Amino acid sequence: MAYQPAADLPASASDNDSEIVVTGSRLRNEAVQSTPIAVSVVGRRQIDDLHGSDIRALGSLIPNLN
Incomplete structure (x- = not known):
């Protein structure tokens, strides 16, 4: 799992909480829904x-995170 601090993200990515796009699951990006x-x-x-x-602390929030 890659972690990129919000400071390194474009402003539009950190301000837009209404849509989540999944990448890496297939050959194309798609909405999480x-x-x-x-x-x-x-x-x-x-x-x-x-x-x-510590990115490993996310394991307490995400089930089955390896």
């Missing part, structure tokens, strides 16, 4: 609450 797999979403606030220092 159309993805036939289980998806766990972790928001910026949840990462901030973990102090973003």
